[in-house]
Structure formats: C-alpha cells, structure tokens
Amino acid sequence: MTPVRSDAETTPGLELAGISKVLGGRVIVEKMELTVAPGELICLLGPSGCGKTTTLRMIGGFLSPESGSVRIGGKDYTTSPPEKRPTAMVFQNYALWPHMSVAGNIGFGLKVRKMKRTQIRERVDWALDLVKLGHHRDSMPARISGGEQQRVALARALVLEPQVLLMDEPLSNLDAKLRIQVREDIRAIQRRLGITTVLVTHDQDEALSVADRIAVMNDGRIEQNASPATLYARPRTAFVAGFIGAMNTIEAAPVAGGAPLADGSVLPVEHFSSHDGDTIGIRPEEIIIDTATGHGAAATVDRTIPRGHYREVVLKAGGTTLRAFTDASPEPDDRVSVRVRTALVYRDGALQTDSAQPAPSDVTTGSTARPER
Amino acid sequence: MSASTNVGTPSVAAPRRGTAGMIRLAVGKLAVGIVAILLLVFILGPMVWMGLDAFARRWKSPSLLPQTWTMHWWHTVLGGTQLGHSLRLSFEFALVATLASCVICLPAAYAFGRSTFLGRKTILLGLFATNAFPKMGLFTSIATLFYAMHLMTTALGVIIIQLLGTVVTMTWIPAAAFAAVSPSLIEAARDAGGGPIRVFFQITMRLAAPGIIVAVILSFLACFDEAQGTYLVGSPKYVTMPTQMYSLVENYPDQAAAVFALVLTVPSVLLLLAVRRHVMGGHLAEGFQLK
Numbered sequence: 001m002t003p004v005r006s007d008a009e010t011t012p013g014l015e016l017a018g019i020s021k022v023l024g025g026r027v028i029v030e031k032m033e034l035t036v037a038p039g040e041l042i043c044l045l046g047p048s049g050c051g052k053t054t055t056l057r058m059i060g061g062f063l064s065p066e067s068g069s070v071r072i073g074g075k076d077y078t079t080s081p082p083e084k085r086p087t088a089m090v091f092q093n094y095a096l097w098p099h100m101s102v103a104g105n106i107g108f109g110l111k112v113r114k115m116k117r118t119q120i121r122e123r124v125d126w127a128l129d130l131v132k133l134g135h136h137r138d139s140m141p142a143r144i145s146g147g148e149q150q151r152v153a154l155a156r157a158l159v160l161e162p163q164v165l166l167m168d169e170p171l172s173n174l175d176a177k178l179r180i181q182v183r184e185d186i187r188a189i190q191r192r193l194g195i196t197t198v199l200v201t202h203d204q205d206e207a208l209s210v211a212d213r214i215a216v217m218n219d220g221r222i223e224q225n226a227s228p229a230t231l232y233a234r235p236r237t238a239f240v241a242g243f244i245g246a247m248n249t250i251e252a253a254p255v256a257g258g259a260p261l262a263d264g265s266v267l268p269v270e271h272f273s274s275h276d277g278d279t280i281g282i283r284p285e286e287i288i289i290d291t292a293t294g295h296g297a298a299a300t301v302d303r304t305i306p307r308g309h310y311r312e313v314v315l316k317a318g319g320t321t322l323r324a325f326t327d328a329s330p331e332p333d334d335r336v337s338v339r340v341r342t343a344l345v346y347r348d349g350a351l352q353t354d355s356a357q358p359a360p361s362d363v364t365t366g367s368t369a370r371p372e373r
Numbered sequence: 374m375s376a377s378t379n380v381g382t383p384s385v386a387a388p389r390r391g392t393a394g395m396i397r398l399a400v401g402k403l404a405v406g407i408v409a410i411l412l413l414v415f416i417l418g419p420m421v422w423m424g425l426d427a428f429a430r431r432w433k434s435p436s437l438l439p440q441t442w443t444m445h446w447w448h449t450v451l452g453g454t455q456l457g458h459s460l461r462l463s464f465e466f467a468l469v470a471t472l473a474s475c476v477i478c479l480p481a482a483y484a485f486g487r488s489t490f491l492g493r494k495t496i497l498l499g500l501f502a503t504n505a506f507p508k509m510g511l512f513t514s515i516a517t518l519f520y521a522m523h524l525m526t527t528a529l530g531v532i533i534i535q536l537l538g539t540v541v542t543m544t545w546i547p548a549a550a551f552a553a554v555s556p557s558l559i560e561a562a563r564d565a566g567g568g569p570i571r572v573f574f575q576i577t578m579r580l581a582a583p584g585i586i587v588a589v590i591l592s593f594l595a596c597f598d599e600a601q602g603t604y605l606v607g608s609p610k611y612v613t614m615p616t617q618m619y620s621l622v623e624n625y626p627d628q629a630a631a632v633f634a635l636v637l638t639v640p641s642v643l644l645l646l647a648v649r650r651h652v653m654g655g656h657l658a659e660g661f662q663l664k
Binding site for chain 1: 557558560562565566568580
C-alpha cells in the first residue's frame with residue numbers, strides 16, 4: 001500500500017529542509033522539516049493559523065521561505081517562481097478563470113507550454129475523462145456545480161503532469177455528502193497516477209481517510225508526522241491526542257493499579273504507556289463497560305448517543321466524566337463497572353513510554369470511532 | 374390602484390388590509406407616480422423643447438407648438454459652419470487625449486488596485502482635487518502656465534487640458550476593476566506556468582477589462598464634450614464641436630444652437646448605446662458570479 005519510504009534507495013519526491021516563514025512580524029512556520037516519498041499522499045493537518053497553508057504556499061512558490069530549502073525530486077527549487085516549479089495547486093476556492101470554458105481552463109497551462117493544438121485537445125480529453133466531466137467540456141465555470149468546479153480544478157492541475165500535487169483545503173467548500181465522495185475520487189486518482197501529493201486540511205476525518213501519512217501541525221511546527229494508525233494509537237503529544245479522535249484526559253499521575261478519579265477512587269488500567277507522567281489519556285474505545293458491578297470502578301450511565309453501528313456512552317465514575325464507545329446498549333442511570341485496557345501517559349505534553357511496555361492494543365479492531373478504509 | 378377592487382372580497386393569498394392601510398397604499402403609489410412624471414418632464418422636457426425649436430421659424434408663447442415650421446436652420450448649420458472639420462477635430466482630440474490618459478492612468482490604477490503603499494488613500498483622494506474647484510478658475514491659472522510654456526493655441530495644450538478632466542475616471546474605475554480580480558486567479562495562472570507578463574495580459578487585464586472599457590468610454594465622452602478648457606486654450610485655431618457652440622449661441626438665433634446641440638448629441642448617444650450593449654449586456658458580468 002505505502003510506497004517505498006527508504007530514503008537511502010530513492011530520492012524523496014519532496015523535501016523541506018528547515019524552512020521558516022515570518023509574516024507581519026509573526027513566525028508562521030518555524031524550521032520545518034518534512035520528507036515526502038514519491039507517490040505518497042501526506043496531509044498537513046492542524047487548526048487554523050498553524051502554518052499549514054503557508055507551508056503549502058512555500059512549496060508552490062507563492063511565498064519564499066526566510067531560511068531553509070525546498071527540494072523536489074532532488075532538485076533545489078527554493079527561489080524558483082511558481083511557473084518554474086514542477087508543482088500544481090488546487091486552490092481552496094478552485095480559482096477557475098471565469099472567462100474561459102472548462103476545456104480552456106484545463107488547456108491553459110498546455111497552451112503556455114506551446115503544445116500543438118491536437119495534442120492539447122488529446123490531453124484535455126484525457127483529464128476530463130479522469131474526473132468524469134467530458135460532458136462539460138465547453139461549459140463556462142459559473143454554469144457548473146461546486147463539486148464539478150472542484151473536479152475541473154483538479155483536472156487543470158493534473159493535466160500538467162506535475163511532480164508534486166498541492167491541495168489547499170480542497171473539500172471545504174463542498175457539502176458533507178459530496179465531500180466524502182469527492183475525497184474518495186481524489187484518493188483513487190492520486191493512487192492511479194502515483195503522484196506525490198500534499199493536502200492541507202483542518203478536518204481530521206478527511207486526513208485520516210485519505211492520507212498515507214499525516215503531519216499534525218501546531219504553532220508553525222510539526223507535532224507528529226506518522227501514519228494515521230500510529231497517530232491515533234500513539235499520539236506523541238497531548239495536542240495531537242486531543243486533535244485526532246476523542247480522548248478522555250485525567251490530569252493526574254498514574255497510581256498503583258490504575259488512574260485516580262476525582263473522588264480518590266481508582267479506575268483500573270491494564271496497561272500504561274509509562275508509569276511516570278502528569279496526564280493520563282484514555283481513548284473512548286479503550287474503556288470496557290461491564291454491566292455487572294465489581295469488575296472495575298463503579299460508574300453510572302449519564303447519557304447514550306447512538307453513532308450508527310456503535311454507541312457513545314457518557315459515564316460518571318468517581319466524580320469524573322468519561323466518554324466510552326461500546327457495542328452494548330446500556331440505559332441511562334444503569335449502574336455499571338468500568339476498566340481500561342490501555343492508557344497513554346504524558347509529561348509536559350509529551351508521550352512517555354517505558355520500553356518494556358507492550359504496544360497499545362490495535363485500534364483498527366474492535367469498536368473504534370474510525371470507519372475502516 | 375388594483376388593490377381597491379379587493380374590498381369586501383378578501384382572498385386567501387392576500388389578507389385584507391384595513392381602510393387606513395388601503396389609503397396609505399394609494400397615496401404612496403400616487404406620490405411615486407407624481408415623482409416619476411416630474412422627473413420625466415425635468416429630464417426630457419428641455420430636450421423635447423430643443424427638438425421642436427430646431428424646426429421652428431416662429432414660436433411665440435403661449436402656443437405649445439411652433440406656429441411655422443422650417444428646415445432652414447439645419448441648412449444653415451450643416452452648410453454654413455465648418456461642421457465636418459470641427460467634428461473631425463473633436464474626435465481626434467478626444468481620441469488622443471483618451472489614449473494618453475490610458476497610458477498615464479492605467480499603470481497608476483493597477484498600483485492603486487493591487488498594492489498597498491504609504492499615502493495610497495491620500496493620493497487617491499488628491500486626484501479629486503481637480504474636481505473640487507470651479508473649472509474656469511483652474512483653467513485661467515493653467516493658462517498663465519501655458520503662456521509661459523508656449524502651449525496656448527497648440528494641439529498639445531488642448532490635449533493636456535482635456536486629459537486633466539479624465540484623470541479621476543481613468544484611475545478610480547480601473548483601480549476598482551483591478552482590485553476585484555481575485556489573487557488566487559492570478560496565482561493559478563502562474564502555477565499553470567504563465568510568466569508574469571502573459572498572466573497580466575491574459576488574466577488580470579482580461580478580467581478587469583469591463584471596468585477599463587467603461588472608464589475609457591466615459592473618458593472619451595468627457596473629452597469629446599469638453600468645452601471650457603478647449604475654448605480657452607484652443608480657440609481660435611482649434612475649434613471643436615463644443616467650442617463651436619459658443620460662437621453659434623453668440624452669432625445666430627437660438628434655433629441654430631438647438632440644431633447644433635442635437636447634432637452634438639448623436640456621437641455621445643451612439644457611444645453610450647455601445648457601452649450598454651457590450652458591458653452591461655451581461656455576457657461579461659456572468660463570469661463574475663464565481664466566488
């Protein structure tokens with residue numbers, strides 16, 4: 001599934017080496033390091049203002065970094081203008097030229113390259129086929145729907161056969177249902193063409209479902225750069241833990257046998273990532289609810305929220321509110337007992353691991369919040 | 374007025390209004406009607422009068438129409454004056470002044486529209502200064518300068534004086550048009566491989582074109598109709614159509630001036646119709662519905 005990642009064997013598709021950007025006296029991106037393997041789709045994920053779009057614009061050549069370098073396929077492009085870079089961008093607002101037809105928009109870059117007319121026609125048809133828009137060849141951009149405009153923007157980028165495809169929040173202007181469909185399409189096309197892709201998003205769902213790797217950004221730095229599964233199972237910082245998926249946080253150090261609750265009672269935990277830390281993070285699916293009492297900490301069901309094939313249960317245990325995912329169907333006010341399979345322990349926001357500890361249970365099995373790809 | 378027929382037969386769609394509401398509605402409609410008619414008389418009245426006057430031999434009040442009709446004044450104006458010459462001169466001056474205005478003002482408009490710099494607002498407002506003072510006072514002080522520079526009764530002098538009147542239009546409207554071109558459209562063109570010059574002409578200029586065309590046509594009309602400055606600087610050597618009006622009004626009965634005024638209207642009306650068809654026709658406006 002994942003393309004070759006060994007840097008020793010192949011030149012990376014894209015390499016950012018210590019790039020920084022200051023805008024208006026504020027450091028937007030700080031000494032960022034990022035390597036993307038050829039054919040890999042990486043998501044830059046983070047809250048607004050974290051520097052993800054600025055990073056993308058530096059790769060595309062719309063901004064030049066204050067320091068560091070941008071290398072594509074082993075070649076340095078740090079100071080090249082956008083038209084000299086082998087990159088193509090899909091803009092958030094699509095940026096289709098309103099005075100050109102769909103075919104005109106897609107063919108513009110080929111015309112600039114002085115390609116023959118018949119050849120342009122061939123390439124444009126290929127791109128239109130790719131995004132299934134052959135019937136809108138001669139339509140004006142204002143006359144087609146938002147989803148179709150988005151696909152034209154994608155075709156316009158792909159027709160140039162870029163080495164790196166850049167996408168800036170490509171789905172944020174689409175409605176929820178269309179978004180899921182278009183992101184599947186984007187992923188399918190990206191895999192078929194094997195094109196190195198950087199996609200910027202603030203939507204963790206989107207990132208988890210399309211990316212080979214996700215770089216979670218905060219305050220101009222990458223907090224963690226890992227595969228979706230690793231990111232979810234072992235979020236390296238408390239920020240990542242809170243940003244990706246749901247997480248119960250208990251601001252206390254682990255005690256013998258488990259995690260301390262508000263009233264001093266103990267929530268039994270089978271595995272801690274470490275026994276030394278100041279914050280305990282528990283994924284909702286790591287909490288086991290037992291309808292019989294006495295098999296863990298006593299808890300009362302506060303509320304249950306149906307989530308389709310599983311339920312989200314809000315529990316009160318020892319004065320602390322916990323959220324759990326379960327296949328069972330407890331009722332509000334039921335008395336149950338809860339215990340935890342695996343908990344993550346953080347010190348000063350950083351994940352603590354004892355090397356002897358077993359790996360956290362596989363999150364792709366069981367009742368996870370994340371639908372499988 | 375149709376609302377009054379509804380009394381006593383309330384329909385489901387339109388709930389019955391009270392009598393007071395009905396009266397208010399009727400009075401409102403009446404007021405709007407009166408204002409519309411007044412405006413119509415105010416705008417079209419003088420033109421109708423002028424149109425009739427152009428064909429009148431004798432027209433004494435209180436009669437509403439001239440007592441005797443004639444084509445005499447048309448023959449006088451079209452045959453007796455150097456109409457063809459002054460018409461050509463008007464076009465030539467207006468054309469050259471507008472082109473010069475484009476060359477001078479469009480780069481400035483681009484700078485105002487697409488970049489921010491210190492004093493941008495002040496300079497933009499400063500451009501209005503030429504319109505803030507009485508034209509004739511401004512022109513007389515310019516005349517002193519022109520005498521010193523030997524620009525009086527020269528073609529260049531006339532062109533400069535006409536150009537001055539177009540600066541505001543040629544800067545403000547294109548600046549707004551340039552500013553309205555979304556930066557991402559320009560970036561997308563650069564991204565697709567277009568160099569800065571190609572992108573400027575094929576994307577930026579092309580998308581700002583409707584605004585620029587409107588400014589050019591308004592400027593041309595302003596130059597074409599400019600009378601005071603051209604009279605002061607150009608006469609008696611360069612007599613354009615509007616300046617010829619002055620001598621006509623002084624030397625002929627007012628019927629001749631009416632004929633000339635009608636002739637003078639024709640090019641302006643034709644140009645305005647052209648603007649309407651090409652710019653407000655909707656073909657270009659359609660393109661701007663994109664976010």
